[in-house]
Amino acid sequence: MEDLTIASTLKGLKNGDFTSKEITEDYLKKIEDNKDLNAYITVCSDIAIKMAEVADKKRANGETDSMLGVPIAVKDLFCTKGIKTTAASKILSEFVPEYESTVTQNLINHGAVFLGKTNMDEFAMGSSNVTSYFGPCFLPYRKQSAPDMPLVPGGSSGGSATAVASDLCVAATASDTGGSIRQPASFSGLVGIKPTYGLCSRYGMVAFASSLDQAGPLTKTVEDAAIMLNAMSSYDPKDSTSENVNIPDLRSVLGKSIKGMKIGLPKEYLENLNEDGINSINEAKRWLEDAGCEIVNISLKTTPYALPAYYIIAPAEASSNLARYDGVKYTYRSPSYSNLEELYVNSRSEGFGEEVQRRILTGTYVLSAGYYDAYYNKALKIQKMIKEDFNNNAFSKVDVLLTPTTPSTAFGMSEINNMSPIDMYLNDIFTVTVNIAGLPAMSVPCGLSSKDKLPMGVQLIANRFNETDIFKVAYVMEQAANFNDLKKEILRR
Numbered sequence: 001m002e003d004l005t006i007a008s009t010l011k012g013l014k015n016g017d018f019t020s021k022e023i024t025e026d027y028l029k030k031i032e033d034n035k036d037l038n039a040y041i042t043v044c045s046d047i048a049i050k051m052a053e054v055a056d057k058k059r060a061n062g063e064t065d066s067m068l069g070v071p072i073a074v075k076d077l078f079c080t081k082g083i084k085t086t087a088a089s090k091i092l093s094e095f096v097p098e099y100e101s102t103v104t105q106n107l108i109n110h111g112a113v114f115l116g117k118t119n120m121d122e123f124a125m126g127s128s129n130v131t132s133y134f135g136p137c138f139l140p141y142r143k144q145s146a147p148d149m150p151l152v153p154g155g156s157s158g159g160s161a162t163a164v165a166s167d168l169c170v171a172a173t174a175s176d177t178g179g180s181i182r183q184p185a186s187f188s189g190l191v192g193i194k195p196t197y198g199l200c201s202r203y204g205m206v207a208f209a210s211s212l213d214q215a216g217p218l219t220k221t222v223e224d225a226a227i228m229l230n231a232m233s234s235y236d237p238k239d240s241t242s243e244n245v246n247i248p249d250l251r252s253v254l255g256k257s258i259k260g261m262k263i264g265l266p267k268e269y270l271e272n273l274n275e276d277g278i279n280s281i282n283e284a285k286r287w288l289e290d291a292g293c294e295i296v297n298i299s300l301k302t303t304p305y306a307l308p309a310y311y312i313i314a315p316a317e318a319s320s321n322l323a324r325y326d327g328v329k330y331t332y333r334s335p336s337y338s339n340l341e342e343l344y345v346n347s348r349s350e351g352f353g354e355e356v357q358r359r360i361l362t363g364t365y366v367l368s369a370g371y372y373d374a375y376y377n378k379a380l381k382i383q384k385m386i387k388e389d390f391n392n393n394a395f396s397k398v399d400v401l402l403t404p405t406t407p408s409t410a411f412g413m414s415e416i417n418n419m420s421p422i423d424m425y426l427n428d429i430f431t432v433t434v435n436i437a438g439l440p441a442m443s444v445p446c447g448l449s450s451k452d453k454l455p456m457g458v459q460l461i462a463n464r465f466n467e468t469d470i471f472k473v474a475y476v477m478e479q480a481a482n483f484n485d486l487k488k489e490i491l492r493r
């Protein structure tokens, strides 16, 4: 089970080396044995075994769906019919959806087996999984210089990252509003792609900031990301922002030559990088040059405005989306109230955590009559400028951009105490631009930090619906990085 990928699981199932039920049972046991990592909020053992049995039967009948019998985990923000879906919030802590999200339905249709629902930051707001009502979740790695300090897996998809990195599932779904797939991928040594906005349906995904939210996979390899994203994506009339595009089978481009491709290096992403960051970009550059790419230095002047704009647009939309949790229609209701207003106020005050309340307050403020123009409208103007900047100064010149994914490697749980909310928000500095512009981007493991031997990722960004270019380049980098070998140097908890 160690290091099983989607591709190798499918091979093993096909060859009859094991059945889906056997590995599903192994995973369930391993999840139980590693409960202290707190990767899962809900483990659905009975359902998992039933799904595995169905998959085994289908395979015996000659069916070969693209993820048939592969045990995966689902971020607890995708509604799963009959399985509790909490978004890691007290306010949804008893919510059992009556319907299935399109992404999870697609995975079911492709034969995947669900082991359970993974931990995350509450309503996907955070970068370290510490805002979860169900407690933090832990990276299975340690710093060489501080072997006793537990580390965060990043966030908000921290549980999915930990589950994949600890072999508590083969792969997992995640979501990314400002970096929540790519940042945990980078911290955990995984591949994580946020697809173009509109490629995966948002139907049945608990909404954070609807114009930025996108689903995507967290996997161990680029090939797995291709298999899983193929399965997750679809045009869906139930999501009005879903786009009816036909992108090619992502797996079919793996191994294709990237000779002659132009790779842009935006200078604004390279300022203030630490030495490890600089080294990883230089190394990635060298691999791409060796593969025949041309590296082009470019400038995206709007970059510094992306983070402030994000922290206006995202809270604004969150404050509106989260208005529905009023203590009347959805699960948690405060026991202490004597009139309707108190019911609302007390349910929301007790049901939402501190970070979520901060976002609701910020969002309500920037949308209020007196400040709408000064903040929200200005942020939307910046959004337009950022999109134009990418079009005019990046994709008119190059095919793919290469940038760091995060400013640092995984940090310690105890180090968070010294961080202000703004320090935490700065984690997203390289990732939010992509959400603001609706572009696809992937974090690919590229090496280990020099002192602590922790995973580092680099980010590849492409134009809208040009996922194929990202996969082509990522596959070449993955071969060059040989991360599987490097992984052996990481100190495990």
Ligand code: GLN
Residues within 6 Å of the ligand: 124, 125, 126, 127, 155, 156, 175, 176, 177, 178, 179, 180, 181, 208, 314, 428
């Ligand atoms: N860390 C960012 C935030 O807190 C992004 C979260 C996300 O992508 N869901 O908003």
